[in-house]
Amino acid sequence: KRPIECLRFLFFSFTLNHKLTGDFLEPVEPDVTQHSMTETQTRLPCHYEVKEGEQVVQVTWNKILPNGDKDLIIMAHFTDGLTAFGRYSGRVKFENNVPTRNSALLILKTEVSDEGSYNCKISTFPRGNFERNINLEVWSAPISEVVPETLVEDQPHGLVATCRATGRPAPILSWDTDLQGESQFLVSGSGTVSSQFSLKPLRSMNGKKLDCLVSHPSLEKPRRISHNLVVQYPPDPSISSPFVLWQSGMEKAELMCEDKGNPEPLSITWKRKGGELPDGVSMTGKKLTFDRALRLNDSGAYECEVTNAVGTRKTTYVISVITETGTPDNMLVIIIGAAAGAAVLMLIVVVLLVRRHHRKTTKSFHWKGLILRI
Structure with a gap:
């Protein structure tokens, strides 16, 4: 091994103060910047083109710390093999099985802490050292939400x-x-x-x-x-019905209480102004249903009260039940009363006309009698 050690000593002594410019296939520029995402694999390129009669004997990757020091990541020697150092062991590897041919470095699972500057150093014999610096910016995909x-x-x-x-x-x-x-x-x-x-x-x-x-x-x-x-916003109730005329004897009559409030109602309550709801009436959610034939005394004002998480509102619907002939019971009273009143009025007019006619006839007779006596 002594001749080999001597060769290494002479080589590194020669290159200690000689940094030559060689030919890189990638990266082409001496200093480059690239981006990578967290949780993904990152490739840092470093591929030196060997000249005729030249040999790559060692590849070294370092991370340049903020204070300028170098943190050794991994090293590959053409006879001694490769070694990963410290916290990088198990996290990095060379892309190529023969790192001295293609020295690209793979960070297997990129972390935010991997952001920084990296240096790839190619040591050749007999020409010396050649380097590339790569500035790695680590991105992480945004995690976002809307909070209402x-x-x-x-x-x-x-x-x-x-x-x-x-x-x-x-x-x-x-x-x-x-x-x-x-x-x-x-x-x-x-x-x-x-x-x-x-x-x-x-x-x-x-x-x-x-x-x-x-x-x-x-x-x-x-x-x-x-x-x-x-x-x-509070409820905004309205009452509707599929029926235009409410006729006594009608079956399946109903009222519907619709609400446009937000949120949905917590409760819907039906009432009858001036008294209790008639018997034979059921309430199912928004509906008020007459489960029997309508009666004349079902007429009245019906009230729907709606409550939601914001407030309570109510509205009224007036039902006027008419008879089977089509005349409301209260209208019959009005019509009969109006007819009786009209008959009385006509009788009075007839009496007045008769009396007036009688008076005129009497005056004419007396006047004529007076003329005859003169």
Whole structure:
């Protein structure tokens, strides 16, 4: 082994103060920058083109620390084989089974801590050392979410939703919406960025689009986080019926109480103004159903009261049950009374006309008698 050791000594003595410029197939430039994603394999290129009569005897990869020191990662010697050092053991390897031919380095599972500057040093005989520096920037795909606030109409102007994202480098956030509001961009110490969207909530805004767009160098196009604004407001009930005429004897008559409030009702209650609900009536959710034939005394004002998490509102529907002939019972009274009144009025008019005619006849007779006596 002594001749070999002497050869190594002479070689390194020669190259100690001689850094020559050789030909690299990759990277071509002496200093390059590349990007890699966390949790993926990273390839750091280093391929030296051997000249005729030249031999690569050793390849060394180092990470250059912030203070300028070098942290030895892995080394391959043309006779002694290869060795990975310290925390890099098991995390890195040469891409080629013969590192002295192609010296590209593989980081098997890239971490944020792998970001930094790397140096590939090719030691040749007899020409000396050749180097390449690679600056590695480690990116991490953004993790993002939209966090909504609980909103009730007529609240003061304030925060309605927050879009948060964490990534390397920091993502850029924006909002895609037709809502007229204000956004504020914030950066936390942990590297998380957020955008807050504020406005005064109105019920007309419920369900409107408020999407967050996350832009990042690792994404081909902005990532869209779909979100629709949710605004709560009290019930807005209305009562309807499939029937136009409510006729006594009619079967399966019903009222329907519809509600446009948000959120969904907690309860729907039916009442009859001025008294209890008639017998033979059932309540099933939004429906008030007459389970028997309608009666004239079912007429009245029916009230639907709706309650949700925001408040309580009610509305009224008036039912007027008519007879089978098509005349409401109260209208019969009115018509009969009107007919009787008209008959009395006509009788009075006839009496007055007769008396007037009688008076005129009497005056004419007396006047004529007076003329005859003269």
